[in-house]
Amino acid sequence: MHIVALGWMFVALLMGLVEATSPDGTLLGAAITLVLYGVLPVGLLLYVMNTPHRRRARRRAEAEAAAARSEAGDGSA
Template identity: 55%
Template structure:
């Protein structure tokens, strides 16, 4: 995932350098190119891709621990019910 982000930044940096060194370009255009083609899209992609790492811990806790705090030992299980033959 990070290899794609690094490659994307590299290409955006080269696009900004081409914009800055062009006879028709400017440094402001190079900065805007780098921000709009590099920083903004890859930051959105990395944010969305990292969502499972940010919110995953709360979903992995047992439901009973979330419901009542989880600071007591688990209750004794009910004995199995014997069925008539």
């Protein structure tokens, strides 16, 4: 999945470069192109695709915390 995001960012970077170097283009237009076609979509895609990993990590942390609480409760009683 990361290779797709990397490829898309490369394309968006080239689009911004063309926008900046064209006779009618501006640096502001290039920055807007880079953000709207590159950073925002790729960030959203990576966030959505990483959701199962975050969910597993949260459940693992909760299970470890519950195990630590139960061990602390068993040792002190």
